[in-house]
Amino acid sequence: MSATTVGPISLSIPNIAGNEWSYVKECLDTGWVSSVGSFVDRFERDLAARAGTQHAIATASGTAAIHTALMAAGVEKDDEVLMPSLTFIAPANAVRYIGAWPVFLDSDPVYWQLDPNKVEVFLRTECVQKAGATINRKSGRTIKAIMPVHVLGHPAPLKPILELAGRYGLVVIEDATESLGSTYEGRPTGSWGLIGCFSFNGNKIITTGGGGMIVTHDKALADRCRYLTTQAKDDPVEFVHGAIGYNYRMTNVQAAIGCAQLEQLDKFINRKKQIAECYAEAFGALRGWTLPQVAPWASSNWWLYTVRINEGRARSSSRAVMAQLQAQAIQCRPFWQPMHLSPAHLDCQAWNCGTAEALWRDCLSIPCSTNLDPDSQQRVIAEIQRCA
Ligand SMILES: *Cc1c(COP(=O)(O)O)cnc(C)c1O
Numbered sequence: 001m002s003a004t005t006v007g008p009i010s011l012s013i014p015n016i017a018g019n020e021w022s023y024v025k026e027c028l029d030t031g032w033v034s035s036v037g038s039f040v041d042r043f044e045r046d047l048a049a050r051a052g053t054q055h056a057i058a059t060a061s062g063t064a065a066i067h068t069a070l071m072a073a074g075v076e077k078d079d080e081v082l083m084p085s086l087t088f089i090a091p092a093n094a095v096r097y098i099g100a101w102p103v104f105l106d107s108d109p110v111y112w113q114l115d116p117n118k119v120e121v122f123l124r125t126e127c128v129q130k131a132g133a134t135i136n137r138k139s140g141r142t143i144k145a146i147m148p149v150h151v152l153g154h155p156a157p158l159k160p161i162l163e164l165a166g167r168y169g170l171v172v173i174e175d176a177t178e179s180l181g182s183t184y185e186g187r188p189t190g191s192w193g194l195i196g197c198f199s200f201n202g203n204k205i206i207t208t209g210g211g212g213m214i215v216t217h218d219k220a221l222a223d224r225c226r227y228l229t230t231q232a233k234d235d236p237v238e239f240v241h242g243a244i245g246y247n248y249r250m251t252n253v254q255a256a257i258g259c260a261q262l263e264q265l266d267k268f269i270n271r272k273k274q275i276a277e278c279y280a281e282a283f284g285a286l287r288g289w290t291l292p293q294v295a296p297w298a299s300s301n302w303w304l305y306t307v308r309i310n311e312g313r314a315r316s317s318s319r320a321v322m323a324q325l326q327a328q329a330i331q332c333r334p335f336w337q338p339m340h341l342s343p344a345h346l347d348c349q350a351w352n353c354g355t356a357e358a359l360w361r362d363c364l365s366i367p368c369s370t371n372l373d374p375d376s377q378q379r380v381i382a383e384i385q386r387c388a
Helices: 020-030 038-051 062-072 090-097 116-126 158-168 219-229 252-263 265-283 318-327 354-362 374-387
Strands: 055-059 080-084 101-105 127-130 133-136 143-146 171-175 195-199 212-216 305-309 363-366
Touching (some): 038 055, 038 195, 038 212, 055 252, 101 116, 143 158, 212 219, 305 354, 318 363
Parallel strands (some): 080 101, 080 143
Antiparallel strands (some): 127 133
């Protein structure tokens, strides 16, 4: 086959291969299409079991889950939340919805996760303790929480982060939106902090079209989250609302898709792992290429397969490789622009984010949909070997 006669290859797209049709049909046949229904209940139960938590609250999106989690955890206007600069923008935006402030910290150069050593130095040298609170000396604001993001599905170093959070009195909210099915020392991501958040957007490892989930071990927090996501309704019949709430619920149709997708999660993870192994074999010897590593503490769901093409050492830069592949209808994506450079968040503090900038310059995600067929993967490999 010539490259002109074969179709485009996407980065990471939905794989609708199980009971999605029959579960959605059940919603349509019964009329249970909106924000309550048996699939919502079941998806929450099944997801909580998978995430290893007592409680789960389905939401309209991962961003809504994070926004709600921050409010429920007590983050308020003018509080600060530590997070990696190298993340998709959603968690930073969610902090800003509250009028609170993200503080952007660096990633580690090996696993590309929030660097606990830099977090430690920041807390020790840039903050002071006052009346039991941790105050950022530069802004004078209280640092209330820390939000590790399990970037690309690989677990962040949770134990060092939890230890620091304990020492400095910070709440831990896990942005586990990319890491469903990943584990840290054998226990699922999302279950380590006070609250964890998942996303079921179209490009995630399982999808509901759009949707999210909040998970926690804490019953009172779970109740608070459910309250906030359902317009803070105090009475089931009378329209009495005790606070400013949100319409952040997932619909039964979305949850029906989610239940069917969750049944296939292990299959999807296995397929992602196979794709990663195949790429690792093909690219191991490419000059200047660093392939993704799995930490000894981690099992990754391999949500995205991302390589580092070290500028100056590799023959072509990440953006040159991307252009070559795009010209062959092979979809690739760089990392997100680091938050400390994002026009949306230029008014936020950032501290020593040099590694995040280098990773942004060098990294490239390549096609790894769970329904990527072996021939298409070979086409990606051949094109890369031609240009990299
Ligand atoms: C996808 C994603 C989100 C947001 O999820 P949505 O469902 O798209 O709102 C948040 N954080 C990270 C790191 C993500 O990748």
